[in-house]
Amino acid sequence: xxxxxxxxxxxxxxxxxxxxxxxxxxxxxxxxxxxxxxxxxxxxxxxxxxxxxxxxxxxxxxxxxxxxxxxxxxxxxxxxxxxxxxxxxxxxxxxxxxxxxxxxxxxxxxxxxxxxxxxxxxxxxxxxxxxxxxxxxxxxxxxxxxxxxxxxxxxxxxxxxxxxxxxxxxxxxxxxxxxxxxxxxxxxxxxxxxxxxxxxxxxxxxxxxxxxxxxxxxxxxxxxxxxxxxxxxxxxxxxxxxxxxxxxxxxxxxxxxxxxxxxxxxxxxxxxxxxxxxxxxxxxxxxxxxxxxxxxxxxxxxxxxxxxxxxxxxxxxxxxxxxx
Amino acid sequence: xxxxxxxxxxxxxxxxxxxxxxxxxxxxxxxxxxxxxxxxxxxxxxxxxxxxxxxxxxxxxxxxxxxxxxxxxxxxxxxxxxxxxxxxxxxxxxxxxxxxxxxxxxxxxxxxxxxxxxxxxxxxxxxxxxxxxxxxxxxxxxxxxxxxxxxxxxxxxxxxxxxxxxxxxxxxxxxxxxxxxxxxxxxxxxxxxxxxxxxxxxxxxxxxxxxxxxxxxxxxxxxxxxxxxxxxxxxxxxxxxxxxxxxxxxxxxxxxxxxxxxxxxxxxxxxxxxxxxxxxxxxxxxxxxxxxxxxxxxxxxxxxxxxxxxxxxxxxxxxxxxxxxxxxxxxxxxxxxxxxxxxxxxxxxxxxxxxxxxxxxxxxxxxxxxxxxxxxxxxxxxxxxxxxxxxxxxxxxxxxxxxxxxxxxxxxxxxxxxxxxxxxxxxxxxxxxxxxxxxxxxxxx
Ligand code: B12
Ligand code: SF4
Numbered sequence: 061x062x063x064x065x066x067x068x069x070x071x072x073x074x075x076x077x078x079x080x081x082x083x084x085x086x087x088x089x090x091x092x093x094x095x096x097x098x099x100x101x102x103x104x105x106x107x108x109x110x111x112x113x114x115x116x117x118x119x120x121x122x123x124x125x126x127x128x129x130x131x132x133x134x135x136x137x138x139x140x141x142x143x144x145x146x147x148x149x150x151x152x153x154x155x156x157x158x159x160x161x162x163x164x165x166x167x168x169x170x171x172x173x174x175x176x177x178x179x180x181x182x183x184x185x186x187x188x189x190x191x192x193x194x195x196x197x198x199x200x201x202x203x204x205x206x207x208x209x210x211x212x213x214x215x216x217x218x219x220x221x222x223x224x225x226x227x228x229x230x231x232x233x234x235x236x237x238x239x240x241x242x243x244x245x246x247x248x249x250x251x252x253x254x255x256x257x258x259x260x261x262x263x264x265x266x267x268x269x270x271x272x273x274x275x276x277x278x279x280x281x282x283x284x285x286x287x288x289x290x291x292x293x294x295x296x297x298x299x300x301x302x303x304x305x306x307x308x309x310x311x312x313x314x315x316x317x318x319x320x321x322x323x324x325x326x327x328x329x330x331x332x333x334x335x336x337x338x339x340x341x342x343x344x345x346x347x348x349x350x351x352x353x354x355x356x357x358x359x360x361x362x363x364x365x366x367x368x369x370x371x372x373x374x375x376x377x378x379x380x381x382x383x384x
Numbered sequence: 385x386x387x388x389x390x391x392x393x394x395x396x397x398x399x400x401x402x403x404x405x406x407x408x409x410x411x412x413x414x415x416x417x418x419x420x421x422x423x424x425x426x427x428x429x430x431x432x433x434x435x436x437x438x439x440x441x442x443x444x445x446x447x448x449x450x451x452x453x454x455x456x457x458x459x460x461x462x463x464x465x466x467x468x469x470x471x472x473x474x475x476x477x478x479x480x481x482x483x484x485x486x487x488x489x490x491x492x493x494x495x496x497x498x499x500x501x502x503x504x505x506x507x508x509x510x511x512x513x514x515x516x517x518x519x520x521x522x523x524x525x526x527x528x529x530x531x532x533x534x535x536x537x538x539x540x541x542x543x544x545x546x547x548x549x550x551x552x553x554x555x556x557x558x559x560x561x562x563x564x565x566x567x568x569x570x571x572x573x574x575x576x577x578x579x580x581x582x583x584x585x586x587x588x589x590x591x592x593x594x595x596x597x598x599x600x601x602x603x604x605x606x607x608x609x610x611x612x613x614x615x616x617x618x619x620x621x622x623x624x625x626x627x628x629x630x631x632x633x634x635x636x637x638x639x640x641x642x643x644x645x646x647x648x649x650x651x652x653x654x655x656x657x658x659x660x661x662x663x664x665x666x667x668x669x670x671x672x673x674x675x676x677x678x679x680x681x682x683x684x685x686x687x688x689x690x691x692x693x694x695x696x697x698x699x700x701x702x703x704x705x706x707x708x709x710x711x712x713x714x715x716x717x718x719x720x721x722x723x724x725x726x727x728x729x730x731x732x733x734x735x736x737x738x739x740x741x742x743x744x745x746x747x748x749x750x751x752x753x754x755x756x757x758x759x760x761x762x763x764x765x766x767x768x769x770x771x772x773x774x775x776x777x778x779x780x781x782x783x784x785x786x787x788x789x790x791x792x793x794x795x796x797x798x799x800x801x802x803x804x805x806x807x808x809x810x811x812x813x814x815x816x817x818x819x820x821x822x823x824x825x826x827x828x829x
Binding site: 062063065066101102103104105106248280281282283284285286288289292293296319321322324325328330331332333334335336338339342343345346349350353354369370372373376377378379380381382383 | 466467468501502503504505593594595598620621622623625626627629630633634637638658659661662665666668669670681682683684685686687688690691694695697699729733740756759762817818819
């Protein structure tokens with residue numbers, strides 16, 4: 061080109077992080093996944109190559125969830141009764157990695173137990189060779205109680221443990237260090253809070269090549285614009301050289317979109333909302349692609365059709381276009 | 385790019401003659417930089433300085449206006465690359481494609497359906513902005529198609545074709561409107577420019593490369609047509625980000641005038657509905673000013689309309705509703721009282737559920753500075769004290785015959801404190817999500 065392209069000069073880059081360990085590295089995964097490493101704003105190919113593609117995770121549960129949309133329960137069918145089978149189905153659907161999110165209770169309403177959590181994690185590791193993320197139910201004490209035994213049982217697999225928050229990161233970081241795992245930290249949509257959390261995690265001893273950052277997002281129509289902007293700001297800060305903002309970003313799009321009314325409910329909605337299933341899939345797809353444009357490195361989804369559509373976009377986004 | 389007061393000062397006569405009404409040229413320059421006065425207030429400024437100042441005071445991305453009977457769409461005037469730096473101002477227009485090879489009756493029917501579509505999001509009716517009519521044959525066919533479109537909608541139009549004579553036949557049916565015509569190329573640009581000038585239309589410009597595009601727009605401008613739109617010929621996701629980023633960065637960061645125009649995107653060219661939606665998603669986030677779609681389905685178009693609304697909200701001002709007591713389904717004094725925050729998304733999720741439950745109720749919208757329930761709670765803007773204050777301020781007690789109030793399930797922790805703030809009241813905890821409100825109300829009613 062004769063035009064002088066408007067390249068920005070950046071001094072920083074996103075940290076590269078490897079999730080999952082193959083036999084060669086002391087684990088059992090069929091392949092590891094590498095995320096991060098970017099040196100430009102998302103897909104600005106004329107500045108530099110994008111070294112690693114954004115990856116897509118599918119979320120599965122230890123028990124058949126009773127609060128998931130029937131659209132999801134139907135599409136995963138029988139597999140939802142068995143985390144191992146669900147993991148296999150998710151791998152076949154094209155996921156790059158899996159998120160096992162542990163439930164607070166079993167289907168009878170009894171508290172979840174460490175034994176059950178370990179059993180589910182083992183079943184997932186056997187059912188699929190994909191790298192694994194494991195999240196607790198989101199209550200500090202229960203998370204620690206369930207995740208520590210899971211981390212021990214999965215030693216050497218380089219799984220991602222989540223979610224670390226400012227008041228609840230020590231135990232997870234300690235067990236990640238002891239077992240060769242990674243953690244994901246989540247701060248509520250704020251650059252400084254994300255930074256502070258990374259400082260805490262690093263000071264607790266975990267090297268930054270084992271830390272992911274969840275900046276928190278909202279679904280389309282429910283706060284996505286805040287998520288979009290905080291991610292753009294975090295990526296800009298990372299490129300400008302602020303080390304504590306350089307972790308790859310992971311966002312849980314499936315969780316957020318499938319709790320919106322647009323996705324959850326098929327009856328008694330305005331006629332102008334159209335077909336339920338297509339609307340729900342579009343809600344998840346539009347949210348995912350929007351956040352990938354803002355710099356997401358890991359996007360967690362729930363519906364296999366959303367995964368297919370987002371993957372097609374990524375396949376193209378990641379290749380440098382020809383500019384004549 | 386904005387020009388500083390000092391730079392303007394250097395171009396003024398520096399005589400401090402006060403004819404402009406300001407004590408010094410510097411004072412005038414500062415006002416001018418702040419866009420609070422017009423340059424014409426200084427009678428002594430040189431022609432050369434005038435030209436220079438006019439050029440530098442042009443917006444970095446030109447404002448393009450389309451207008452038809454009762455409708456107006458403004459696109460452009462953007463000043464930032466990232467919405468958090470200020471805001472994105474003018475939402476991209478959504479246009480649905482119609483081909484003149486289709487039956488006129490079918491065209492009218494399709495256009496009518498899309499034109500009538502309005503989906504409510506946080507109290508705003510979201511709709512399509514217009515239609516793009518694509519020529520695939522003779523002028524007569526285009527003219528007939530334009531008439532068929534006009535039988536179904538009054539919204540602004542884009543006419544697409546490469547033959548100026550054919551397009552002229554279509555434009556002949558649109559007297560008095562401000563349309564957008566596509567597409568001027570290095571081959572046909574002179575005739576296209578004449579046509580656009582004659583019809584007061586804006587013109588989409590394209591070329592085989594961005595280099596050629598940069599050469600072409602100044603020529604058209606020079607020929608007397610400043611209202612241009614850029615078509616960078618995006619064919620997929622990867623070149624969409626790259627080309628639109630180049631255009632927008634050069635316009636804003638480098639003040640490169642040849643690219644100082646809105647961008648048009650054609651996601652419909654993907655030919656596959658799912659890919660069309662995905663490309664439109666990208667176009668909304670990455671700088672498109674006009675977005676041409678083909679496959680119309682309420683369930684997917686709704687999502688795109690909402691995304692556009694979200695990305696173009698001002699980050700400094702959450703969309704809010706007025707705090708107060710809202711009466712839903714004509715409540716009598718026995719009807720339940722629920723409390724929520726004044727963030728629009730929150731208010732409408734809750735109000736819509738109460739309304740569709742058919743059950744009467746009072747919704748107390750507390751002044752939570754426009755934040756969602758949990759955000760406001762975490763920020764200290766939605767606590768027991770605030771709720772109690774608003775219960776009194778809005779005279780809730782005078783409207784009801786009971787003393788009980790329902791809290792959002794997410795802030796169940798507030799119930800103890802609220803009991804203290806509102807002595808004698810019964811504090812109930814509702815479900816966490818608004819979707820579950822109708823069932824809950826049926827149960828407590
Ligand atoms: C968008 C967002 C923001 C935006 C603000 C948007 C706004 N105008 O409110 C920004 C980025 C500014 C923000 C800031 C903060 N946020 Co914030 N934010 C969110 C986010 C992503 C979405 C919130 C949202 O819009 N939800 C949609 C609305 C519709 O939900 P809602 O109001 O709760 O209403 C629903 C229900 O409550 C129910 N409901 C509502 N009213 C009623 C009434 C009755 C009677 C009933 C029955 C039901 C009901 O119906 C609705 C639909 O189901 C959430 C996380 C998430 N994904 O949910 C975090 C979240 C709310 N934020 C959080 C925090 C901590 C903050 C900050 C304090 C962080 C900080 N220190 O900077 C700040 C506070 C603001 C400040 N200091 O200025 C936390 C709260 C943690 C907690 N549990 O207390 C959350 C949960 C994130 C997290 N996981 O940590 N945030
Ligand atoms: S009228 Fe012009 S020359 Fe006179 S003081 Fe004002 S700016 Fe200066």
